[in-house]
Amino acid sequence: MTPVLDAMTPVLEMSAASFAYRGSAAPVVEDISLKIEAGQSLALVGESGAGKTTLLRLLLGLARPTSGTVRFDGDQLNLRDRRQMRRFRRSVQCVFQDPYSSLDPRRRVGSIVSEPLRSLGVDDRRTAVPKVAEALERVGLPADAAERYPHEFSGGQRQRIAIARATVCDPRVLLADEPVSALDVTTRVKVVDLLSELKEERGLTLVMVSHDLSVVASLCEHTAVLERGRIVEQGDTAQVLGAPVDPYTRCLVESVPRLPA
Amino acid sequence: MNILDVRDLTIRTADGRVLVDRLSLTIDPGERLGLIGESGSGKSLTTLAVLGLLPDGMTATGSVELAGTQIVGAREKQLTDVRGRDAAIVFQEPLTALDPLMRVGKQIAEPLARRRGLKGAALKRAVTEALEQVRLPEPGRIARAFPHEISGGQRQRVALAMALACDPKLLIADEPTTALDVTVQSEMLDLLDTLVRERDMAVLFVSHDLAVVSKVTDRVLVMKDGHAVEEGDVREIVRAPREEYTRALVASARQLESALDLRSTR
Amino acid sequence: MTQTDLTAQTQQTPEPKRPAKRSYTLITGCVLAGLIALLALVSLVWLPYASDDTSGGRLTGPAGDHLLGTDKLGRDLFTQLMTGSRIAFEAGLGSVLIAAAVGVTLGVLAAFAQGWLDDTVSAFLDILIAFPTLLLAMLIVAARSASLGSAVLAIGLAQSAVVARLVRVLAKRVLAQDYITAARTSGTSWPRIVAGHVLPNIWPTLVVNLALQFGLAVLAEAGLSYLGLGAPPPNASWGRMLQEAQATFITAPAGALAPGILLVLLVIGVNLIADGLRDALDPAARRRRA
Numbered sequence: 062m063t064p065v066l067d068a069m070t071p072v073l074e075m076s077a078a079s080f081a082y083r084g085s086a087a088p089v090v091e092d093i094s095l096k097i098e099a100g101q102s103l104a105l106v107g108e109s110g111a112g113k114t115t116l117l118r119l120l121l122g123l124a125r126p127t128s129g130t131v132r133f134d135g136d137q138l139n140l141r142d143r144r145q146m147r148r149f150r151r152s153v154q155c156v157f158q159d160p161y162s163s164l165d166p167r168r169r170v171g172s173i174v175s176e177p178l179r180s181l182g183v184d185d186r187r188t189a190v191p192k193v194a195e196a197l198e199r200v201g202l203p204a205d206a207a208e209r210y211p212h213e214f215s216g217g218q219r220q221r222i223a224i225a226r227a228t229v230c231d232p233r234v235l236l237a238d239e240p241v242s243a244l245d246v247t248t249r250v251k252v253v254d255l256l257s258e259l260k261e262e263r264g265l266t267l268v269m270v271s272h273d274l275s276v277v278a279s280l281c282e283h284t285a286v287l288e289r290g291r292i293v294e295q296g297d298t299a300q301v302l303g304a305p306v307d308p309y310t311r312c313l314v315e316s317v318p319r320l321p322a
Numbered sequence: 323m324n325i326l327d328v329r330d331l332t333i334r335t336a337d338g339r340v341l342v343d344r345l346s347l348t349i350d351p352g353e354r355l356g357l358i359g360e361s362g363s364g365k366s367l368t369t370l371a372v373l374g375l376l377p378d379g380m381t382a383t384g385s386v387e388l389a390g391t392q393i394v395g396a397r398e399k400q401l402t403d404v405r406g407r408d409a410a411i412v413f414q415e416p417l418t419a420l421d422p423l424m425r426v427g428k429q430i431a432e433p434l435a436r437r438r439g440l441k442g443a444a445l446k447r448a449v450t451e452a453l454e455q456v457r458l459p460e461p462g463r464i465a466r467a468f469p470h471e472i473s474g475g476q477r478q479r480v481a482l483a484m485a486l487a488c489d490p491k492l493l494i495a496d497e498p499t500t501a502l503d504v505t506v507q508s509e510m511l512d513l514l515d516t517l518v519r520e521r522d523m524a525v526l527f528v529s530h531d532l533a534v535v536s537k538v539t540d541r542v543l544v545m546k547d548g549h550a551v552e553e554g555d556v557r558e559i560v561r562a563p564r565e566e567y568t569r570a571l572v573a574s575a576r577q578l579e580s581a582l583d584l585r586s587t588r
Numbered sequence: 589m590t591q592t593d594l595t596a597q598t599q600q601t602p603e604p605k606r607p608a609k610r611s612y613t614l615i616t617g618c619v620l621a622g623l624i625a626l627l628a629l630v631s632l633v634w635l636p637y638a639s640d641d642t643s644g645g646r647l648t649g650p651a652g653d654h655l656l657g658t659d660k661l662g663r664d665l666f667t668q669l670m671t672g673s674r675i676a677f678e679a680g681l682g683s684v685l686i687a688a689a690v691g692v693t694l695g696v697l698a699a700f701a702q703g704w705l706d707d708t709v710s711a712f713l714d715i716l717i718a719f720p721t722l723l724l725a726m727l728i729v730a731a732r733s734a735s736l737g738s739a740v741l742a743i744g745l746a747q748s749a750v751v752a753r754l755v756r757v758l759a760k761r762v763l764a765q766d767y768i769t770a771a772r773t774s775g776t777s778w779p780r781i782v783a784g785h786v787l788p789n790i791w792p793t794l795v796v797n798l799a800l801q802f803g804l805a806v807l808a809e810a811g812l813s814y815l816g817l818g819a820p821p822p823n824a825s826w827g828r829m830l831q832e833a834q835a836t837f838i839t840a841p842a843g844a845l846a847p848g849i850l851l852v853l854l855v856i857g858v859n860l861i862a863d864g865l866r867d868a869l870d871p872a873a874r875r876r877r878a
Contacts, residue, residue: 108503163766245360279581
């Protein structure tokens with residue numbers, strides 16, 4: 062399924078990347094170095110204001126780092142290079158936190174899910190139909206969902222639609238911004254299961270921004286902890302969450318509310 | 323006597339849909355009850371009904387007795403007397419619960435002046451005390467700040483200070499930590515626990531998160547689609563849920579938590 | 589919590605089929621505006637008299653040959669009313685078309701502006717809105733000539749600033765939604781994002797506003813014609829009929845009352861349509877948005 066690349070080349074890589082808003086001295090994220098290798102899912106963990114969303118925008122090619130680089134398949138990502146960006150957009154897709162704002166309320170689900178295929182020039186409206194049906198089936202939605210509008214679906218179902226859209230063009234990397242935090246607990250578990258299934262079956266590499274450590278632990282092999290725009294600790298998830306070295310990580314792990322034994 | 327006695331509370335929308343269906347619950351003075359449910363379960367509506375704050379078009383039937391006052395069908399005048407004195411509420415989103423155009427100190431002063439009749443220096447002292455009580459650093463600076471100038475956690479502490487200002491007999495907390503970061507949530511839950519314990523206050527704690535509820539309350543009531551599904555000791559329910567829905571809820575929470583344990587012990 | 593919880597509830601419980609509530613506002617508005625539109629349409633193919641036919645005798649008052657009588661030059665009032673309704677519709681539609689074309693283009697472009705450019709664009713639009721339509725009309729008439737076209741151009745340009753400001757705010761709100769980011773990460777180009785996501789989502793609010801602008805344009809054209817800045821004679825505009833009938837109002841009120849009443853009815857009709865559209869489009873939009 063996944064195109065076999067040189068095993069040593071990370072799909073996405075950030076080196077010493079910083080980002081500051083124009084006219085603002087303090088960078089939102091600073092000196093970030095990350096490697097995302099195929100099949101090795103990464104969680105970016107942090108609390109509000111840690112710079113998680115900015116980091117995601119850099120990785121999505123929606124913003125350019127003020128210093129440092131973002132590399133895709135070994136080449137520096139150039140937002141002006143149309144051919145590279147087309148390849149990049151096909152390989153890297155995104156799921157958002159809020160399943161209400163992430164689906165255009167005036168479009169049918171079929172049109173929403175097929176948007177990447179049509180925009181990337183892979184398919185037209187007609188030839189996209191079977192792929193859309195397949196993508197919807199994969200996320201566990203009924204076949205007639207394509208004909209309906211987003212408001213006819215619950216939050217969990219809407220997040221499934223968003224996942225169908227993000228996986229319809231067979232990307233290698235799925236960037237997810239708090240993909241389950243807006244969902245109820247029972248729904249949350251089901252969507253986590255779905256993401257884990259997509260990882261296993263389709264060799265999808267997941268890069269997930271989250272504040273929820275249990276979700277991180279369920280889905281990602283690697284974890285990087287962000288505090289105020291800097292990475293304070295990164296490595297194997299078991300290592301980072303099981304034996305945190307940094308005091309902030311330790312505080313984070315200890316703060317997770319637990320069920321009574 | 324119960325501080326809160328809800329009997330067969332039913333809440334309907336204007337077009338007759340039933341959102342809460344014959345719900346009954348009681349809270350003794352100083353007792354804490356957790357209300358657990360997912361979105362659409364009617365848990366938040368129930369808390370609003372307790373204070374007679376249902377949105378326009380929704381009607382409540384049945385009985386809600388708060389410290390001996392019947393809330394269902396009560397006049398606005400009676401309700402105003404009850405709110406703050408008998409019960410106060412802390413909402414999920416502190417940014418919308420506070421007036422964005424009013425300094426924090428003034429917002430806390432308002433209930434203090436109204437309920438305790440304080441003025442001038444005494445009022446100012448009471449405001450500082452109220453802020454200190456919720457462990458806010460530099461109460462002077464916070465009192466002069468506008469809500470958007472302080473952090474989310476600090477805003478929620480301010481909201482808590484306002485709720486506690488009139489020493490209510492019952493504190494209603496509707497997802498008070500859901501909008502907060504996990505480290506801030508943990509501090510907030512500890513604070514809530516301490517303050518309520520000191521005052522021997524009754525609590526109705528609403529949340530979708532079993533783990534969070536279990537940190538504050540002993541007894542929980544599980545709600546789904548407007549119905550009470552199961553009620554009992556929180557440890558008991560987590561250990562051996564009786565109803566199918568509760569089992570699903572506990573299983574989901576367990577599954578996520580077990581991932582955390584697996585990772586951290588491997 | 590309360591808010592999200594409530595919306596979640598309306599979201600997840602299937603909407604019970606409500607008996608379709610007829611929008612009486614919309615129907616009344618359509619009837620009022622429709623009757624006048626009918627007058628205008630008929631005037632295109634048939635008029636009781638030629639518009640420069642002065643054979644009727646002066647100020648006859650309602651009588652056999654002349655349904656509403658004649659004016660001080662002996663022209664048939666009903667004929668003038670019909671021509672006037674045609675001109676009113678031309679003025680309304682023409683202005684709204686200009687306002688929509690210019691306003692939507694400017695507004696969407698302005699929505700993309702950021703930082704100082706954004707501030708400059710909004711300041712420019714505010715100045716344009718403050719600039720009196722009358723002054724603009726005088727300038728345009730001075731540059732061209734007094735004609736319906738000049739009046740429509742002036743009104744349309746003045747209104748496009750109002751439309752642009754509205755579109756800017758609406759489009760900015762849409763551009764902040766996650767589905768726009770999703771479209772961008774799917775490689776959708778900006779023109780396609782505007783056509784496929786932004787315009788459809790601002791459409792309901794925009795239509796309501798344009799309907800209101802139509803009413804305002806009709807009023808503005810009547811005003812300009814009253815001042816002699818509109819369609820020149822012999823084309824009877826309601827505004828000019830009012831002006832011409834002013835001197836003889838006491839002795840022959842029909843000449844002023846008739847165009848005045850039609851003007852009021854048309855504007856009320858269009859405003860009712862706007863209100864009706866708001867009711868018809870908004871709850872649906874809210875449910876979809878929630």
